[in-house]
Amino acid sequence: MTDSPNCWKCRFFKISWDPRFPYECEAMNFKSQALPCIQVMSIDGRHCQWFRLKPEDAQSAESTTPKSGIKGNQIDRSA
Numbered sequence: 001m002t003d004s005p006n007c008w009k010c011r012f013f014k015i016s017w018d019p020r021f022p023y024e025c026e027a028m029n030f031k032s033q034a035l036p037c038i039q040v041m042s043i044d045g046r047h048c049q050w051f052r053l054k055p056e057d058a059q060s061a062e063s064t065t066p067k068s069g070i071k072g073n074q075i076d077r078s079a
């Protein structure tokens with residue numbers, strides 16, 4: 001895995017309503033045909049500095065071990 005920003009995992013990444021520019025970066029407020037992080041790299045020559053992991057990805061990255069217990073609508077079949 002690389003350390004470069006990935007728009008698909010970024011909280012600022014959106015799909016645009018505009019089919020000509022289907023991707024959108026909410027942090028820098030622009031739409032693009034290519035992924036915004038690729039646009040940033042091609043224009044600025046550096047990786048995107050705004051990248052922030054999506055909350056759900058951040059939570060799964062924090063928990064490396066499975067949690068015990070019953071969650072949601074799972075049924076406890078051990079009883």
Ligand code: SF4
Binds near residue numbers: 027048
């Ligand atoms: S902040 Fe960077 S990584 Fe996030 S959507 Fe914009 S360009 Fe992509």
